[in-house]
């Protein structure tokens with residue numbers, strides 16, 4: 001096993017916050033001192049999605065919510081520890097670092113590593129190995145600027161700690177920044193030096209293997225250092241070609257090649273820290289991992305990129321457990337979930353109730369997005385085993401919002417997704433070969 005340590009930190013642990021109720025445990029280690037950063041006692045009023053009554057508590061709540069976002073998507077039997085601090089970082093009235101996060105280490109050639117001689121971010125390497133390769137260090141280090149809002153730092157801007165809705169003017173949404181930075185920490189980055197094209201300690205990393213120069217058709221794993229330098233500054237032509245992203249990318253209205261490849265950020269002038277390890281700003285709707293923060297970005301292909309590099313998603317096996325955002329149809333065999341996006345926000349579709357009853361029978365379910373009384377779409381899974389040995393899926397919406405329906409066969413593990421692009425009146429699907437009987 002090889003190890004590449006990129007950052008070193010050693011700070012006292014003062015508080016542990018575990019994120020419960022999910023297959024993946026993400027533990028936030030609050031490494032700030034008394035009275036500062038995540039422990040700032042300044043009283044504040046609650047904001048949307050965040051009931052904290054002090055600045056420090058609102059910061060921790062937003063951090064926990066961002067960690068829960070990933071904990072609820074990705075599957076790992078090994079707990080992920082995030083070492084988090086707020087400190088005064090480099091800042092002036094007009095520009096400043098708002099935060100940074102990264103994998104604490106990269107590992108290669110560990111037990112069960114999918115590819116030899118290939119770096120994997122620590123949390124992903126642990127997941128693939130099935131145990132913690134180094135239990136003495138956290139998997140992700142994160143640091144955010146506590147000076148934002150001071151008269152000398154980004155004058156006129158303030159952190160905003162609300163969750164789930166677009167931030168007010170002149171604020172930086174802490175939750176969204178952390179959701180973005182945690183994805184980097186989970187492996188959404190290459191450790192190739194884009195200025196020289198050199199690979200870290202001469203080895204590939206799991207991310208670079210899916211980067212493609214579309215005009216030559218070569219991936220970064222097939223290129224020389226010089227070719228990688230050129231590819232990193234090739235706007236529109238640097239693509240992600242991983243299969244999970246390609247399958248999911250049809251929902252994008254822009255930033256996508258007809259082949260399904262998705263554009264990565266590759267401006268003609270290299271931007272260290274931004275080029276290559278983000279989606280292109282051309283993606284529409286705006287995606288979470290673009291280099292510049294956008295209001296309430298979508299996650300339509302970011303989770304799939306993490307899947308391409310080796311993460312598995314939760315609940316690819318196991319029984320359907322119905323809740324406010326999960327419907328179980330056909331005696332619990334099929335699990336149905338809906339994600340939606342508007343121009344300003346996104347979220348999970350909620351199972352609708354009529355007159356206090358769940359609007360969910362054994363073969364159909366209705367969903368709301370914005371208000372419990374406002375029907376947006378319906379999904380049916382029909383047993384047609386005696387007709388063509390298939391389960392059929394029929395679905396549509398009365399909405400021009402973007403949506404993706406995820407259906408999982410808990411018996412076989414097979415999945416189907418159906419999507420509608422934001423701004424188009426809902427597509428209707430009538431899939432008479434969706435799942436195989438019995």
Ligand SMILES: [Zn+2]
Pocket residue numbers: 212213214239241257259261
């Ligand atoms: Zn391509």
Ligand SMILES: [Zn+2]
Pocket residue numbers: 180184278289290291
């Ligand atoms: Zn980033």
